[in-house]
Amino acid sequence: MRLRSLQRGSRIGAIAFAILTYLILIGLPTRLGAPAMSVLALLAALIFWLALRGGKSKQAFANRAPAPLFLTGTTAGFVAGLLTALLTAGFAQLLMSGVNVQPYLDKIVPMNMAALYGVMPGALVAGEAPAWGWLWQMAFVTLAGVGGALLVLIERALRQRTWSVGGATRWLAILLPFILLGFVIWLGNPAVTLGGNAKGTLRLLMAMAAIGSGLFALRAARPGREQRVLALLLFVGLACLPFTLDQFQNSVMGIVFIFVMMGLGLNIVVGFAGLLDLGYVAFFAIGAYVYAFLSAPFASPAFSSLLTSLGIPAAAPLTSFWLAIPITMVAAGVGGVLLGIPVLRLRGDYLAIVTLGFGEIIRLFMLNLSDLTNGPRGMLNIAPPYLFGYSFGNPRDIFILALLGAGVIAFTAHRLDGSRLGRAWIAMREDEDVAQATGVNLVRTKLLAFAIGALFAGLAGQLYAARQMNIFPDNFTLFVSVDTLSLVIVGGMGSIPGVVLGALALKGLPEVLRGVDEYRIVAFAALLVIMMIVRPEGILPSTRRRRELHSGNEPGAEVAPEPIRIGALTQEGGKA
Amino acid sequence: MALLEAKAVTKIFGGLVAVGGVDLTVEERTIASLIGPNGAGKTTLFNCLTGLYRPEEGDILFDGASLVGLRSDQIVALGMARTYQNIRLFGSMTAIENVLVGQHVRLRSTPLGAIFQSPGTRREEQRAEQYARELLAFVGLAGKGDMVARNLPYGDQRLLEVARALGSRPRLLLLDEPAAGMNPRETDAMMALIHRLRDELGITILLIEHDMKVVMSISDRVSVLDYGKKIAEGRPAEVRSDPRVIEAYLGASVLAGHND
Numbered sequence: 103m104r105l106r107s108l109q110r111g112s113r114i115g116a117i118a119f120a121i122l123t124y125l126i127l128i129g130l131p132t133r134l135g136a137p138a139m140s141v142l143a144l145l146a147a148l149i150f151w152l153a154l155r156g157g158k159s160k161q162a163f164a165n166r167a168p169a170p171l172f173l174t175g176t177t178a179g180f181v182a183g184l185l186t187a188l189l190t191a192g193f194a195q196l197l198m199s200g201v202n203v204q205p206y207l208d209k210i211v212p213m214n215m216a217a218l219y220g221v222m223p224g225a226l227v228a229g230e231a232p233a234w235g236w237l238w239q240m241a242f243v244t245l246a247g248v249g250g251a252l253l254v255l256i257e258r259a260l261r262q263r264t265w266s267v268g269g270a271t272r273w274l275a276i277l278l279p280f281i282l283l284g285f286v287i288w289l290g291n292p293a294v295t296l297g298g299n300a301k302g303t304l305r306l307l308m309a310m311a312a313i314g315s316g317l318f319a320l321r322a323a324r325p326g327r328e329q330r331v332l333a334l335l336l337f338v339g340l341a342c343l344p345f346t347l348d349q350f351q352n353s354v355m356g357i358v359f360i361f362v363m364m365g366l367g368l369n370i371v372v373g374f375a376g377l378l379d380l381g382y383v384a385f386f387a388i389g390a391y392v393y394a395f396l397s398a399p400f401a402s403p404a405f406s407s408l409l410t411s412l413g414i415p416a417a418a419p420l421t422s423f424w425l426a427i428p429i430t431m432v433a434a435g436v437g438g439v440l441l442g443i444p445v446l447r448l449r450g451d452y453l454a455i456v457t458l459g460f461g462e463i464i465r466l467f468m469l470n471l472s473d474l475t476n477g478p479r480g481m482l483n484i485a486p487p488y489l490f491g492y493s494f495g496n497p498r499d500i501f502i503l504a505l506l507g508a509g510v511i512a513f514t515a516h517r518l519d520g521s522r523l524g525r526a527w528i529a530m531r532e533d534e535d536v537a538q539a540t541g542v543n544l545v546r547t548k549l550l551a552f553a554i555g556a557l558f559a560g561l562a563g564q565l566y567a568a569r570q571m572n573i574f575p576d577n578f579t580l581f582v583s584v585d586t587l588s589l590v591i592v593g594g595m596g597s598i599p600g601v602v603l604g605a606l607a608l609k610g611l612p613e614v615l616r617g618v619d620e621y622r623i624v625a626f627a628a629l630l631v632i633m634m635i636v637r638p639e640g641i642l643p644s645t646r647r648r649r650e651l652h653s654g655n656e657p658g659a660e661v662a663p664e665p666i667r668i669g670a671l672t673q674e675g676g677k678a
Numbered sequence: 679m680a681l682l683e684a685k686a687v688t689k690i691f692g693g694l695v696a697v698g699g700v701d702l703t704v705e706e707r708t709i710a711s712l713i714g715p716n717g718a719g720k721t722t723l724f725n726c727l728t729g730l731y732r733p734e735e736g737d738i739l740f741d742g743a744s745l746v747g748l749r750s751d752q753i754v755a756l757g758m759a760r761t762y763q764n765i766r767l768f769g770s771m772t773a774i775e776n777v778l779v780g781q782h783v784r785l786r787s788t789p790l791g792a793i794f795q796s797p798g799t800r801r802e803e804q805r806a807e808q809y810a811r812e813l814l815a816f817v818g819l820a821g822k823g824d825m826v827a828r829n830l831p832y833g834d835q836r837l838l839e840v841a842r843a844l845g846s847r848p849r850l851l852l853l854d855e856p857a858a859g860m861n862p863r864e865t866d867a868m869m870a871l872i873h874r875l876r877d878e879l880g881i882t883i884l885l886i887e888h889d890m891k892v893v894m895s896i897s898d899r900v901s902v903l904d905y906g907k908k909i910a911e912g913r914p915a916e917v918r919s920d921p922r923v924i925e926a927y928l929g930a931s932v933l934a935g936h937n938d
Contacts, residue, residue: 521787538749
């Protein structure tokens with residue numbers, strides 16, 4: 103038993119060492135400055151916690167005894183600590199003796215090493231590395247191992263407690279969004295200096311937290327009147343938000359909610375119908391470009407000369423923003439059907455690859471049909487929405503429009519979810535053959551999923567074009583698809599509030615984290631990995647998706663003898 | 679006229695003739711059984727009948743109309759529904775939702791109707807849910823409608839498959855080993871249910887079954903498949919005493935067991 107703990111600990115330690123080495127080699131210590139070692143140790147503690155908790159099932163969790171747990175944790179910390187200390191001591195030694203390793207490992211600079219030792223960078227070059235620096239470093243990481251074990255015990259204790267949904271916790275959950283909103287408004291007072299330079303960032307973060315906690319509050323509220331009243335109050339609060347935020351904050355929220363619109367559309371395709379679509383950006387691009395043609399026909403050489411030859415003046419917008427809405431949506435919907443028809447017979451991986459190609463084809467069209475789309479020079483001078491002579495072009499109004507759009511789309515998606523079509527989508531996701539043999543017309547059901555998803559993306563694209571006023575093919579790369587898919591997965595596939603939360607986390611948080619610029623990508627990758635381990639169903643999952651991933655693990659779930667083998671549980675598209 | 683008439687149905691996988699020229703006739707309001715050793719082609723024939731496979735040769739007439747080339751959802755719409763040998767429910771949906779999916783072809787509501795909650799849609803949804811609860815009660819799952827299908831006990835899952843199939847208001851119900859894996863009490867209940875399906879709902883039944891007690895006591899007619907060919911057909915007593923059947927499938931001991 104003891105031997106196994108030691109073995110397991112060494113293994114975990116080696117893995118943690120690899121991750122820490124990576125973080126050191128990309129220069130994280132330099133960025134963090136003086137607290138580098140403490141932050142790395144904290145990260146290490148999280149890694150150890152994830153590794154030590156092991157199996158996710160409640161039983162595996164409860165059965166772990168503290169003594170072997172701490173032995174494993176300490177061993178892991180010691181191994182990782184010793185190895186990192188040796189590594190940095192080696193690098194420091196090389197630096198001090200004047201060996202130039204930077205051409206090979208360009209982040210190995212005195213700054214980086216000095217941050218790990220907590221000394222002035224000059225000291226290392228002058229050959230004065232602190233004698234006990236490596237020991238100090240090792241102790242820190244070893245402590246992290248102990249901390250990881252402690253975290254497992256704390257989590258276990260928390261899980262064994264059954265939380266009462268009623269009472270104080272529930273009311274706190276319901277009141278939290280309003281407290282946060284009050285905080286946002288209070289921070290808006292110029293006299294308040296809390297947060298100093300970061301005050302704007304703090305407000306943005308609080309605003310996003312208010313929206314996020316509002317979603318949780320809705321879950322905590324009792325269905326019926328309580329929920330309806332809360333929804334109304336939250337709506338009023340949300341309506342206040344654009345008027346209290348400043349330009350930059352509104353512009354961030356605007357883009358977040360444009361992605362909410364997209365995410366809700368993709369959620370129908372991937373979350374409800376289980377069709378993994380990696381080319382979703384295509385419909386966003388179609389929406390944006392169709393609006394560009396309607397609003398700025400003069401920006402397209404071929405289109406404007408065609409209009410002129412027909413005797414239609416091409417110097418002004420053809421339609422207003424509002425009249426363009428049905429046109430762009432129909433165009434995107436047709437695009438959805440056109441993509442849908444060839445991929446009707448494809449499943450899983452194959453579907454993903456074909457849709458990915460479709461997304462790229464549309465982008466390359468925009469790039470290379472220079473006569474029509476003005477190629478890489480883009481479509482310029484797209485008009486913002488106007489109403490009675492008032493321009494909706496500023497960030498605040500775009501945010502309001504995005505909120506409205508997202509609201510309408512969320513409502514539509516919610517209604518569809520509980521409908522005959524929604525049931526057919528879910529049945530199709532679970533078992534395509536059986537769904538068909540139960541009476542679901544797969545062609546119709548799939549095409550409707552693609553088309554409705556595309557409609558929403560088209561609307562989002564139009565709003566995006568109106569916001570940017572100038573669009574280029576580069577705005578519509580594969581990464582837009584990937585981002586949208588990620589936010590759907592992070593939020594919880596098939597869950598409408600989850601999409602909002604996912605967009606806040608994936609499109610909003612990076613703006614808040616501007617301070618650590620390039621490292622936010624690393625942080626995100628880590629966050630995604632951790633989330634997929636700890637909470638694979640997403641932050642705010644639909645009840646159905648929870649059932650799929652946690653069947654039998656839930657408290658109160660019927661203890662059902664697992665039958666020999668229930669069919670093939672296809673989760674295509676659900677894995678990602 | 680027979681409700682279902684399969685004429686010389688042939689299904690070939692590569693070089694293997696899974697079903698070779700099988701004729702099968704099922705009369706309205708009867709219970710017909712299909713038996714045969716493992717790999718005899720029973721489930722393949724079922725898959726041909728329900729449109730999952732397209733037979734290479736032969737014709738399948740349902741109420742006089744040919745089914746060959748139709749998609750399985752079109753066949754459901756005509757009035758044929760089935761269950762599966764290895765249970766294939768929509769596991770994360772509740773029992774009610776499973777039955778509602780079963781009713782899919784009988785419902786008319788459109789996406790627009792659902793978005794705007796038109797009175798027609800709302801009425802239809804209410805009626806559908808009502809009917810689903812009635813069907814669950816009929817098969818013996820009253821009060822279990824809101825349970826997630828995957829969490830139901832094995833026997834209940836089999837019953838839910840029947841209820842889901844009934845959702846489409848079928849005239850012919852194909853049951854693929856309905857009593858497989860059940861204990862004697864559950865098997866008796868299943869047999870009673872099959873009788874009630876015919877007597878109370880007027881549904882014609884075609885079933886595949888390995889449990890000879892079930893087959894012999896429940897069936898009006900029995901057809902025997904072996905290596906993709908039909909080797910015997912007739913009333914249970916006739917089939918039981920057919921020497922070819924005994925040789926191919928039943929074996930002397932089973933025959934003796936039924937003689938006492």
